[in-house]
Amino acid sequence: MPNTADISPNIIFPLPEVPPPVAIKNALPEELFREVQDIIGALDWGPGSSDKYHSIASRWSQNVQFRPEINDAMLSIAKEAFQDDELELAFYYTVRYQMHEGNIPYLWTHMDQNGCQHTIDLCVIKHKLDDWGLYVDDQLFSEEENQAICMSSCQQSHGRPPYPSRDPEAYLVVLFGIYTKPGHWWRDLDGTEESFMEAIDKYRWDGDIRYAEYAGNAPYFNDLPPENKECQAYAPKECHECWTIPEEMLNEKIERNKKINGF
Ligand SMILES: [Fe+2]
Secondary structure, three states: OOOOOOOOOOOOOOOOOOOOOEEEOOOOOHHHHHHHHHHHHOOOOOOOOOOOOEOOOOEEEEEOOOOHHHHHHHHHHHHHHOOOOOOEEEEEEEEEEEOEOOEOOOOOOEOOOOOOOEEEEEEEEEEOOOOOOEEEOOEEEOOOOOOEEEEOOOOOOEEOOOOOOOOOOOEEEEEEEEEEOOOOHHHHOOOOHHHHHHHHHHHOHHHHHHHHHHHOOOOOOOOOOOOOOOOOOOOOOOOOOOOOOOHHHHHHHHHHHHHHOOO
16 A cells, blocks of 8 residues: 655645545434434525535535534544544535536545545435545545545545536535544644634645645646536635646745745
């Protein structure tokens, strides 16, 4: 197995080696999974809602919280899959991929910029949709309700194959649980928006630089469906969630990281 630990001087916050991705069927006990489905199913999003659609990522996205029993069950999945008893939940968010105003769901191959270490991708609702799986380091995992794809999304490249449907009513809802190890900078945040934004601004380029060193190029929208329009969620502001860097900007970011690291 290749060593996935960071050794590059261009990375500000090096991450240790991670285990390979795994998929766990029937991950949550049935009763808890139904509760997760009910909570997320009741969110005010989707066609006709006032929630902004992210047209580049072709999805709606919201933060979500659960009661302790669900948090504990999710954390147990994470601890087992990532072979680490000291993991802590950083945050959850949930997304609904769906065609909207002609935009076609699309997920380019990338590594995450959110700065955390491990991600559970839990399929919550698959509605009128054939499988739209997830490649993690070239291994294709299917999205099946209550299946948890456990990956280290900052260190394992991931993306999805072409969207399998043109039915505007079809959609896929996924819950992301993001986890950190002890010592991670995320655990030092004080809970304010200011400290979060400051840390994200400092560390977020690690994800793109890591991907570039792995793949030989920056992540970019190389096959964005022509039907997809400018992102309405963040435009004209810079998008922290779905924006990715043009290759020509990569060297500038590497030089910036080197300077912060004292190189
Ligand atoms: Fe990702």
